[in-house]
Amino acid sequence: MYSCPVRKLLRVGILVFVCWSHAGASPAGPLPLVPVTARDLLARVREPGADVVVVNVWATWCLPCRKEFPDLLRLRSDDRKIGLRLRLLLVSADFPDQTRDARRFLADQGVDFLTFLKKGKDMEFIQALDPRWTGALPATFVYDAHGNQRAFHEGRLTRAAMDSLVAASSSSNRQETSR
Template identity: 30%
Template sequence: MPRIKSYLLGFSLLVASPSVAQQVAVIKFPELQKRLASPTDTTYVVNFWATWCGPCVKELPNFEQVRTTYANKKVKVLLVSLDYASQLDKKVKPFVKQRGLKSEVVVLNESDPNSWLEKVDPKWSGSLPFTLIVNNKTKKRATFEKELSKAELTAALQNFL
């Protein structure tokens, strides 16, 4: 009888507290481009990163902090992974879950960066991390081809609010 009780207790805990896994979509550049060109008054903070990029991983908590701090403002954080789409289930999803990322994460499924890099920013060399902050209604735009500290990211975003 004790075995049945412990089984039922374990089962009820499992059912009572379902973990919601972060969804990670795989998208093509035209879909990203369409979102970035949206004529809303929302400020988008778009970080291009990869699981294998040390500086990228180091700055991710700063973007999560921005997401939390500006949750009641028209600010949207989008984390664009440049990992291979084939690594979605093996690397990206486990990484997102392990790090507890709550910002929207997408994997950009493009094989030729030269076909889209310039469309994001003509000056972007392709190195990571790369951050784009954009508000289409105010026509403000800022880019950073480096790791951003929390203070740098917050100061940059303040120019948009």
């Protein structure tokens, strides 16, 4: 039917087409943004297994949030390298019609873990996390291993400030367990 060189060329062509059609495709697809109420979020904060839990509320339309984001991700990876069990809970405050933008931003940042989308009324969410919070973004909350809030910061944090808040929360855990 076909000569040997034509068959090889056909096979190579099919292989190239298959590889090209799957190039860049993510097998898992885009990460979901799981809707979360403040109550459900605080329940996740109290789940065992972390020395420190950092909750960061952000939005794609918030420039300080976007600038702070890479430092949050480095904080997570660096602390894992030194053996600190840090749980980072990222909560998008984007509007429901902006979830595509939020997913794209998370993918561009290389986020490969579960993230959340704020659900419910703004003031109820804000008051449940911390009555001092005015609702400004970004907002960062740091909890110890027992789910006790150890720090709150409204606005962009520097990496040094993040490290300081995490270290203080982590050392409070060690002091409580050594008593």
